[in-house]
Amino acid sequence: MGTITFLLVLSFLVFFHELGHFLAARFFGVKVHVFSIGFGKRIFSKEWKGTTWQFALIPLGGYVKMKGQDDTKPGLQEEGNDSYNNKTPWQRIVILFAGPFANFLLAAILYFVIALGGANSLSPTIGKVQENSPAMRAGIKEGDIIVRINNIEIKTWDQIGKTIISSQGALKFFIERDGQIIAKTINPHISDAQNIFRETIKKRMIGISPAPKLVTIYHDPISAISYAYDKTIESSKMIFQGVQKLIQGIVPTSEVGGVITIGKVISDASESSIIALLAITALISVNLGVLNLLPIPALDGGHIMFNLYEIIAKRKPSDQVFMYLTIAGWVILASLMLLGIYNDINRLLG
Template sequence: MGTITFLLVLSFLVFFHELGHFTAAKFFGVKVEVFSIGFGKRLYAKQWKGTVWQFALIPLGGYVKMKGQDDTKPTLREQGDDSYNNKAPWQRIVILFAGPFANFILAAILYFIIAIAGANSLSPTIGNIQANSPAQKAGIQKGDVILRINNNDIKTWEELGKYIKDSKGALKFHIKRDNKILVKIIKPYISDAQNMFKENIKKRMIGISPAPKIVTIYHDPISAVSYAWDKTVESSKMIFLGVQKLIQGIIPSSEIGGVITIGKVISDASQSSIIALLAITALISVNLGVLNLLPIPALDGGHIMFNIYEIIARRKPSDQVFMFLTLAGWVILASLMLLGIYNDINRLFK
């Protein structure tokens, strides 16, 4: 069942990504010859409105084949107003960007649904308290629920941590304990900590950790839009930073995951709840959008860079350069895929 869920989720994400390219291409009058979910041998195909819609044997991606554009033949030239290579560079950029953009839109839609259905988060309930910390000195106890800091309502542990980190000076905590509301003045201190990439940082803290208690937050449609926007932007920033840290060597290459890891994550989420499955699907959709914008020649981002070069230089890259960089891009992608699979196998044996 987990494998089926994985394939359905991946096919759905690929379809939405390619639908972005397809929609933009049709808008500019480019003929789309093939819309494929999967690679390799064709399993099923149907022609509709000038496009062959097909499912292929290897369901680990997909593509739209436009007239005048073929990554396997990067120097291809085809004549006609409906040819991709005869469109202005800015139009090609829009067509290329539309795929990743569709993934961001899909993620926002999924986050919106999660917000309406009920988003699960850690409750702002105190678990452990560090000895001699500002929280202990102020009389904070295990099980206390933080309702408000200064004039800001606190609904989740994430909000609590963010507000303390970004604050200045002493803070007024409104705390619920045994059905009573208490007010405590706490001045955070600067302490050593680690961020999500395990880098050593300094941040404002009061010396508390959360209790293992989940709270479900239901949003109205207006606040759900804000939630969806914030989560999509936050996820995008996290993935961009992750790529940056990987290039810098801060994140080891052993952390790269392949299709096995993705499949396991999706399978585990599907067994947990529909909300968890929607959340991981949204995150993978953002991941797909961000990674496709990287300036690697075989990806959308690489082709966007070629077109930006054409706008600036007022000429296309030479066929030899275009061919060399495209092949180099495919080598990079294949290497990353093999590394991900190698790491997946290592994790399975461990």
């Protein structure tokens, strides 16, 4: 069942990505010969409105084949106003960007649905209080629930950290303890901490950690829009930073996961709850959007760079340069896929 869920989720994400390219291409009048979910041998197809819609044997991606575009034939020229190569560079950039944008849009829609259905977050319940910390000196105890900081209502644990970091000076904490509300004034101190990439950073802290307790927050449609926007931006930034830290060597290559890891994460989420499955689907959709925007030839981001070069230089890159860079892009992508599979197998073997 987990494998089926994985294939359905992946196919859905690929379809949405390619649909973005397809709709933008058709908007500019570009003919689309093929809309494919998967690569390799065709296992099912149907002709509709001049496009062959198909499922292929290898379900690890997809593509739209437009008139006048072929990475294996960079010098391809197909005449007519319905040809991709006859569109202006800006129009081609819009067509290329539409795929990743569709992934960001899908993630926002999924986060919106999650917000309406109930988003799970860590409860603002205190688990541990560090020795000699500002919280301990103020009399904070394990099991206390933080309900307000100054005039900011607190519903989740994340809000506590964000409020402390974005503030200055002493803060007034309102704590629920044994059914009563108690006010405590705490002056956070600057201390060493680790971010999600295990880097040591300086951070305003009061010396508390969360209890392993979840709270479900239900949003109205207006606040759900804000939640969806914030989660999509937050996820995008996290993935962009992750790629940057990987290139810098801060994140080890052993952290790179492949299709096996993705499949396991999706399978585990599907067994947990529909909300968990929607959340991981949204995160993977953002991941696809971000990765496809990387300036690697053979990806949308690489093709966008080619078109930006054409705008700046007033000419297209030579066919030879285009082909060499595209092959280099394929080598990079293949290497990353093999690295992910290698890491997956290592994890399975312990």
